[in-house]
Amino acid sequence: xxxxxxxxxxxxxxxxxxxxxxxxxxxxxxxxxxxxxxxxxxxxxxxxxxxxxxxxxxxxxxxxxxxxxxxxxxxxxxxxxxxxxxxxxxxxxxxxxxxxxxxx
Amino acid sequence: xxxxxxxxxxxxxxxxxxxxxxxxxxxxxxxxxxxxxxxxxxxxxxxxxxxxxxxxxxxxxxxxxxxxxxxxxxxxxxxxxxxxxxxxxxxxxxxxxxxxxxxxxxxxxxxxxxxxxxxxxxxxxxxxxxxxxxxxxxxxxxxxxxxxxxxxxxxxxxxxxxxxxxxxxxxxxxxxxxxxxxxxxxxxxxxxxxxxxxxxx
Numbered sequence: 148x149x150x151x152x153x154x155x156x157x158x159x160x161x162x163x164x165x166x167x168x169x170x171x172x173x174x175x176x177x178x179x180x181x182x183x184x185x186x187x188x189x190x191x192x193x194x195x196x197x198x199x200x201x202x203x204x205x206x207x208x209x210x211x212x213x214x215x216x217x218x219x220x221x222x223x224x225x226x227x228x229x230x231x232x233x234x235x236x237x238x239x240x241x242x243x244x245x246x247x248x249x250x251x
Numbered sequence: 252x253x254x255x256x257x258x259x260x261x262x263x264x265x266x267x268x269x270x271x272x273x274x275x276x277x278x279x280x281x282x283x284x285x286x287x288x289x290x291x292x293x294x295x296x297x298x299x300x301x302x303x304x305x306x307x308x309x310x311x312x313x314x315x316x317x318x319x320x321x322x323x324x325x326x327x328x329x330x331x332x333x334x335x336x337x338x339x340x341x342x343x344x345x346x347x348x349x350x351x352x353x354x355x356x357x358x359x360x361x362x363x364x365x366x367x368x369x370x371x372x373x374x375x376x377x378x379x380x381x382x383x384x385x386x387x388x389x390x391x392x393x394x395x396x397x398x399x400x401x402x403x404x405x406x407x408x409x410x411x412x413x414x415x416x417x418x419x420x421x422x423x424x425x426x427x428x429x430x431x432x433x434x435x436x437x438x439x440x441x442x443x444x445x446x447x448x449x450x451x452x
Contacts, residue, residue: 163264165264165267168264168267168268168271169267169271172267172268172271172272172275173271173272173274173275174275175272175275176271176272176274176275176335177275177333177334177335178333178334178335178336178339179333179334180275180333181333184333188271188274188275238265238268241261241264241265242265244257244261245258245261245262245265248257248258248261249258
């Protein structure tokens with residue numbers, strides 16, 4: 148009988164938050180996304196969304212660009228390579244943990 | 252019990268990732284209108300050209316349709332819809348095909364070598380078939396591949412058929428692959444939007 152929990156990976160706490168995980172997953176599919184689009188897809192409030200995006204930005208997982216289009220302010224977010232790698236590693240860890248939970 | 256909660260939580264996280272990825276990919280497939288627009292443009296140019304203004308019917312209509320298409324996609328973009336690599340690849344197939352056809356036909360028209368009606372339709376059929384097939388391969392979409400087959404059949408019909416058969420094949424392909432396919436794509440897009448709204452209501 149193998150020891151199930153000896154080499155199990157830890158889940159990245161920055162990504163583990165549901166909204167942050169949703170944001171990274173969304174940004175993984177597009178080249179860049181506007182704040183309002185992310186808000187619409189996640190159904191979150193402006194304040195919460197802004198706070199979670201800031202955490203992701205501080206971790207180096209997303210970059211932000213602010214500009215004006217037709218005189219309206221636009222905030223664009225992009226997933227960085229570091230963010231993509233972190234998300235991939237998170238998914239692998241999640242699958243590994245889920246496999247261990249099923250086997251246990 | 253703790254294990255059950257943990258497992259459920261992990262599954263929730265995986266479901267969330269899957270749903271968000273599907274959500275992100277769904278976003279920009281709003282181009283059925285462009286097929287309908289170009290179908291109507293082909294009809295306008297064809298009948299206008301046959302009315303005796305062939306020299307400028309096609310270039311004027313194609314330029315007008317291109318401007319309307321750019322305006323439409325620009326409006327979609329300004330609504331905050333983001334770009335995807337797949338979306339950019341599909342757009343590239345269409346604009347390069349369109350530009351190639353425009354340069355080819357304009358050059359042949361100015362040089363006076365656009366005399367063969369059959370050849371003109373056959374080239375258009377082959378190129379539009381290739382563009383549809385490339386997009387169908389990228390999207391893994393059988394309906395669009397059927398459009399490619401219809402365009403390539405038009406190419407064959409124009410090569411071997413009479414003038415009236417060539418016209419019938421060309422007008423029929425425009426109807427099926429632009430108007431009908433465009434409306435079908437718009438219907439799918441509207442259904443997806445409704446499903447999305449119901450999910451987020």
